[in-house]
Amino acid sequence: MARVSQEHLDARRRQILDGAALCFARNGFHATSMQDVLKEVNLSAGAVYRYFSGKDELIAAIVTEVLDTVRGIYERAALESPPPTPDVLIPRTLTRMRELRPATLDDGAWMFPRLMVQVWTETTRNPELAAVLREGYQEVRAGWGRIVEGYKEAGLMPADADADALARTMIAVVQGFAAQIALFGGISEETVGGGLRALMTVPLAEQDA
């Protein structure tokens, strides 16, 4: 047997995944050719196809890895007790997205948000991946719903407020800023927090509903 160590196999797999992620973040899944990936990871076709059965499996591996990472980031935020207010929680979540893959692309955009947007488009055309995304989203929504319940317990919100709607809104803010970061480059934590604080100071018009 001339088998190499398991660490070597794992490292190779990781090398391929990282190089592929870089390519995909730059050009998207379908505009990236296998030969682009091969060149990026400095490996031959024979090598890569030993670790992944094909391009689809490579894409699926990246997508699920990104989705797992996203879920982990949200869940870690949901663990804090007492839950920070959104103007603290949301910038912190974005910061974690940068720290996770510190590399920036040529144009200054963070890598991870770029991958997120690419994953969004891919899940819309792959029902299998769409199911994974849906499942993860449900969990995130539930987790952040619990944060909102924490707000209620702390007296920050009326008890009859729509917890799930607020959870979805906070997630939307994260997603939206992730999109802006992917499209226009990084943004400072202060800007995000300041925008949220400004939003939270706008008084609601009295309504008779």
Add this chain to the structure above:
Amino acid sequence: MARVSQEHLDARRRQILDGAALCFARNGFHATSMQDVLKEVNLSAGAVYRYFSGKDELIAAIVTEVLDTVRGIYERAALESPPPTPDVLIPRTLTRMRELRPATLDDGAWMFPRLMVQVWTETTRNPELAAVLREGYQEVRAGWGRIVEGYKEAGLMPADADADALARTMIAVVQGFAAQIALFGGISEETVGGGLRALMTVPLAEQDA
């Protein structure tokens, strides 16, 4: 001369654009083949290539059309006087996105948000389109910044609040919900508005900064 009427030419062009938009919303730009488009619009290659020089031009036409539409939606919202509070303004913006292309995809997602997400990924790999997106974004940001100034004038916000940061945050909410709609299907105006009102009721922790 056997030229066909200008209306016919325009109608053909529109027919191609609409069919292509449907394909692109379903499968993305690069996973959609020209033959997919030809089949969708019931035209042959010779016909389509008379109106567009190639796939890239078709993509560019769709992208710029989507971006123009988005800018129009935001700008129309910015015209209202006095400016509605975000919990009214943002759901209304999303509603307009649905009304503009009322067709829904097979899985219930609205067509326009799907196209938006596809456009986001395409602009990250095409510098020319990225410039168009940046320009439109700047205008939207400025327009919504003026809305925030309106808030200040109406006494809804302290004068020293960061207007641009709030504008970016409101845009992020729209973008984030657009992403959720593209990924998970439509959402009711009430949910979006309710989530925003809940967010706006959270009091800010006293800070000594």
Add this chain to the structure above:
DNA sequence: AAACTTAAAACGAACGTTCCTTCTTGACAA
């Protein structure tokens, strides 16, 4: 009949993948 549009076949290029060869590795005998 002339001018122009549409249809359909076909082309070169590029893609993902496979296949066969070469290189490298680690166990084991001496």
Add this chain to the structure above:
DNA sequence: TTGTCAAGAAGGAACGTTCGTTTTAAGTTT
């Protein structure tokens, strides 16, 4: 410790397919 060897790992050319596009022929309108 060292040399040998089988088998796993990597390399790289070549394959069939599919892509975007072009070309050519037929049809249609004024």
